[in-house]
Amino acid sequence: MTHEQQAVAARGRPSYGEVADVLTERIRTGLLRPGERMPTQEQLAAEFGVERRTVRQALELLRDAGLITEGGKGAPARVSVPPQRDAEEAPRTTAAALGPRLIEAFEAPNVQVDAICLTTETLNQALAEPLRRVQAREITPESVRVRVLVPAHDMKLAFPRPVEAAADDGKVHKHWRTRRDGHGRGLLLSLEALATRGIDVEVTLRTLPFTPPVKLYLLNGADALFAYYNVHERTERIAGTDTRIFDALGSDSTLFPFEAGGGRRDQAFVAQSQTWFDSLWGTLAADVVLDG
Secondary structure, three states: OOHHHHHHHHOOOOOHHHHHHHHHHHHHHOOOOOOOEOOOHHHHHHHHOOOHHHHHHHHHHHHHOOOEOOOOOOOOOEEOOOOOHHHHOOOEEHHHHHHHHHHHHOOOOEEEEEEEOOOOHHHHHHHHHHHHHHHOOOOOOOEEEEEEEEEOOOOOOOOOEEOOHHHOOOHHHHHHHHHHHHHHHHHHHHHHHHHHHOOEEEEEEEEEOOOOOEEEEEEOOOEEEEEEOOEEEEEEEEOOEEEEEEEEOHHHOEEEEEEOOOOHHHHHHHHHHHHHHHHHHHOOOEEOOOOO
């Protein structure tokens, strides 16, 4: 017996709404995949210990929600295939793609965002609209949990760094740290302000002992958004001097979305990405120190 079945059984014979909730969760997590046949009414009635009328009512709720199709005569329904928005749309930059995904994530009652990045600049910008909607009470999450991993300040970064090693007097690293700390403080302040709306908020920044070559956003354990940091040579004015540096602009990186309900490949990628993040968080990560 699964945990969900045990929880339902502990409350006695489930209602059709409770059966629908369990099936919805299976579809959301990919246990029932798009296009897959649903179990028959007879199988579901036996599994949940209910009458077939209860099963029919539960399935009707799923149809109304667009989660399953109409079954043919004598044949069970199938899990609906979601619109292939990611397959049809051209790849988008992080700056364009992250915001809409965060808005969707903040519509959930319990929001969980995990991120690995060089600084939180792009994340701060993408959070502006969902936070505005929360403050306006257009969306009302009960809790918000955010964990972010950024490089440690006391290590030599692979990038950004000066093109000429001989010219490395520490000013490029100091410039990056100023940006990291400023955006980090901004993230903490903007999210902690949600507590004034009665929302349970927890925001934690920690550091990594290496330069991440990729950026990763994990949303509610259901979406993994992945992008490579593409390193370029460019000129930036630092401490009053035009300086040639190797750097990556995270907002311009192409973001690849993977969804737990999008099939076996996506489901595995989301799960492994969350496992990777949790492993770094629980082992190599250290408490952050923000200047200022």
